[in-house]
Amino acid sequence: MAVxxxxxxxxxxxxxxxxxxxxxxxxxxxxxxTSLDVVDEKISAMGKALVDQRELYLGLLxxxxxxxxxxxxxxxxxxxxxxxxxxxTALRDNEIRSMFRKLHNSYTDIMCNPFYNPGDxxxxxxxxxTVTSMMMQVC
Amino acid sequence: ITEVCGAKRVGCFGPAQFYIALKLIAAAQSGLPVRxxxxxxxxxxxxxxxxxxxxxxxxxxxxxxxxxxxxxPHATLEKNSYKRxxxxxxxxxxxxxxxxxxxxxxxxxxxxxxxxxxxxxxxRNGLEQQHxxxxxxxxxxxxxxxxxxxxxxxxxxxxxxxxxRSLSVEREAPDSSAHYADDPWRITEEQRDYYVNQFLSLxxxxxxxxxxxVAKNFFTKxxxxxxxxxxxxxxxxxxCDGALTLAEFCAAFHLVVARKNGYQLPETLPETLLPDYxxxxxxxxxxxxxxxxxxxxxxxxxxxxxDFNRLEKTSAEEVPDNSGLIxxxxxxxxxxxxxxxxxxxxPKEFQHLTVKTVxxxxxxxxxxxxxxxYSSTSIEDAMKKGEEPPTPPPRPQKSHSRxxxxxxxxxxxxxxxxxxxxxxxxxxxxxxxxxSVTQTEQASEVELHPQMTRPPSQAEENSSxxxxxxxxxxxxxxxxxxxxTETQALENPELSPTINVTSSLPAVKPHLPVQKQSSKQKRAxxxxxxxxxxxxxxxxxxxxELQQQLK
Numbered sequence: 001m002a003v004x005x006x007x008x009x010x011x012x013x014x015x016x017x018x019x020x021x022x023x024x025x026x027x028x029x030x031x032x033x034t035s036l037d038v039v040d041e042k043i044s045a046m047g048k049a050l051v052d053q054r055e056l057y058l059g060l061l062x063x064x065x066x067x068x069x070x071x072x073x074x075x076x077x078x079x080x081x082x083x084x085x086x087x088x089t090a091l092r093d094n095e096i097r098s099m100f101r102k103l104h105n106s107y108t109d110i111m112c113n114p115f116y117n118p119g120d121x122x123x124x125x126x127x128x129x130t131v132t133s134m135m136m137q138v139c
Numbered sequence: 140i141t142e143v144c145g146a147k148r149v150g151c152f153g154p155a156q157f158y159i160a161l162k163l164i165a166a167a168q169s170g171l172p173v174r175x176x177x178x179x180x181x182x183x184x185x186x187x188x189x190x191x192x193x194x195x196x197x198x199x200x201x202x203x204x205x206x207x208x209x210x211x212p213h214a215t216l217e218k219n220s221y222k223r224x225x226x227x228x229x230x231x232x233x234x235x236x237x238x239x240x241x242x243x244x245x246x247x248x249x250x251x252x253x254x255x256x257x258x259x260x261x262x263r264n265g266l267e268q269q270h271x272x273x274x275x276x277x278x279x280x281x282x283x284x285x286x287x288x289x290x291x292x293x294x295x296x297x298x299x300x301x302x303x304r305s306l307s308v309e310r311e312a313p314d315s316s317a318h319y320a321d322d323p324w325r326i327t328e329e330q331r332d333y334y335v336n337q338f339l340s341l342x343x344x345x346x347x348x349x350x351x352x353v354a355k356n357f358f359t360k361x362x363x364x365x366x367x368x369x370x371x372x373x374x375x376x377x378x379c380d381g382a383l384t385l386a387e388f389c390a391a392f393h394l395v396v397a398r399k400n401g402y403q404l405p406e407t408l409p410e411t412l413l414p415d416y417x418x419x420x421x422x423x424x425x426x427x428x429x430x431x432x433x434x435x436x437x438x439x440x441x442x443x444x445x446d447f448n449r450l451e452k453t454s455a456e457e458v459p460d461n462s463g464l465i466x467x468x469x470x471x472x473x474x475x476x477x478x479x480x481x482x483x484x485x486p487k488e489f490q491h492l493t494v495k496t497v498x499x500x501x502x503x504x505x506x507x508x509x510x511x512x513y514s515s516t517s518i519e520d521a522m523k524k525g526e527e528p529p530t531p532p533p534r535p536q537k538s539h540s541r542x543x544x545x546x547x548x549x550x551x552x553x554x555x556x557x558x559x560x561x562x563x564x565x566x567x568x569x570x571x572x573x574x575s576v577t578q579t580e581q582a583s584e585v586e587l588h589p590q591m592t593r594p595p596s597q598a599e600e601n602s603s604x605x606x607x608x609x610x611x612x613x614x615x616x617x618x619x620x621x622x623x624t625e626t627q628a629l630e631n632p633e634l635s636p637t638i639n640v641t642s643s644l645p646a647v648k649p650h651l652p653v654q655k656q657s658s659k660q661k662r663a664x665x666x667x668x669x670x671x672x673x674x675x676x677x678x679x680x681x682x683x684e685l686q687q688q689l690k
Contacts, residue, residue, distance in 0.1 A: 108379075109373075109379040110373075111381075112351065112376065112379050112380060113351070113369055113372045113373055113376070113381075114350075114351030114354060114355035114372065114381065115355055115365050115368045116369055117658060123366055123369065124369065124370070124373055125370060125373065126373050
């Protein structure tokens, strides 16, 4: 269960960012923003290889004492960043991967919508539902 | 009556109260005292006067041409039911059984208005089943399953019996009336036919897809805000492939209609709108243009005229621009350009008109008939199909590079259909100007013909208005506008129909013109940028030469 999920566009501005409301959301925004550096670093590290060989799932970007940050980048350089609570140790890498896959699928569904202009903020309800299902349940 | 039937006590007109009220009305009209016992008599159906548009428009989903809107107590519609009951008391609302019967004959206008009316559904049910519990209002999204249907089963049977009698008397407009329109998310036959026509106007092959861009342009004409259109798309494109099959298209269209009639969009697609379900339904051949005409009718004439006047004005503005330019374009080109131009100016028009326009519903309602006319014209000109080869002509003019060509191609494809459907070749008289169509009074099938006769005058005005709009609007993007006008060297008659179609449909751009126009504007901006760059290069060269001369 993620604490914060963000979709970053190719130009590194957020298309969609959502965190669980009880937390200090600004903190997560900063976290996501700083994680972009790590994402770029990982992308460029693999940049020599062809894009095809580049792994979409970037894995753990960096851990902090409170949470872990995972990254995923699509072929069009749209990045998904997920912040997960460190105390939630039950989450395994496979689960994170599957969550990113679901995000990616939802994102492509949005792309299929002709009314969506790439680069706009994402307002899709279907996407919201997908993200909600992945976020931690706030009691 | 309201008191007797228990509405005051309950606080709203539930199905039971409604039926009782109607029965009481019938009793009162027959001269019997208004009492609960009166309903036990066998009464003739109450007589209702056709209600005019304003109240219906206000509610956004007029059921029949009567004042009474039969609505199940509903969170969103409760107040409407209140109002309606008042009106019902004042007027002579038709009994539910009567309404469906009367609607078709009354005129398709009722259909237009009652696309998804709940009460509509009630009467429909009565017609369909003609037995007890016909008045089931099924709202898949609202979970209003005529719970009270059982209660008034007895009453409804009586009503049904009278209904049956009247049914036999009524003309067979039949399928349309006898449809399970109780469910606002269910598509009635005439609606389906209408949607199919629209589909055909966009894509002649019923089994093929409508691409996303074509559909986008088309649904954008409905003047709904982009986020809502986006949501509608999400709901209707079940397989998420970016294209709409016929069933998906019908669902999307139905949702658009629902939204314009004031219904909130559901979070998930109602089952009656699922493609599997829709595909099971047979697609009737396209014949009822009449019904479609009626769609346009309900629009308040005044609103229509107002909107249309604006459109005319704007189109008139635009036409002058466009005419000057592309003379060399072929007819197809012209049409394509025309449509493209028509579409492009529309956003401006919208900005222009948004301020003036009234409620979105009125706009939506206005827009409905536009699209309707779209389809009706297509039906009329079905034979014209062969005229315009859908090959996108290479737009020589302007720098419209791929942006423009993309735009134009899409528009062309879409409008070629429309043009095919809506335009007659050279003679303007043949072109039924959409706005005029919508503008005209509530007509019937006959309206189609009168429409035809109107095009020329309308076209002229519209085209000129369009051009002016193009000129006046978009101060920030003169190049783009110019481009458009250039590409549009169309004769007025031809131009106007397109403009009429396009302008009429998106008569008023909702408050989000930016999003809607963004793609078009982006392309236009790109072309403008390119042109500016070229101009800059030329000027820079000139500058350097002059400086050298100075030295």
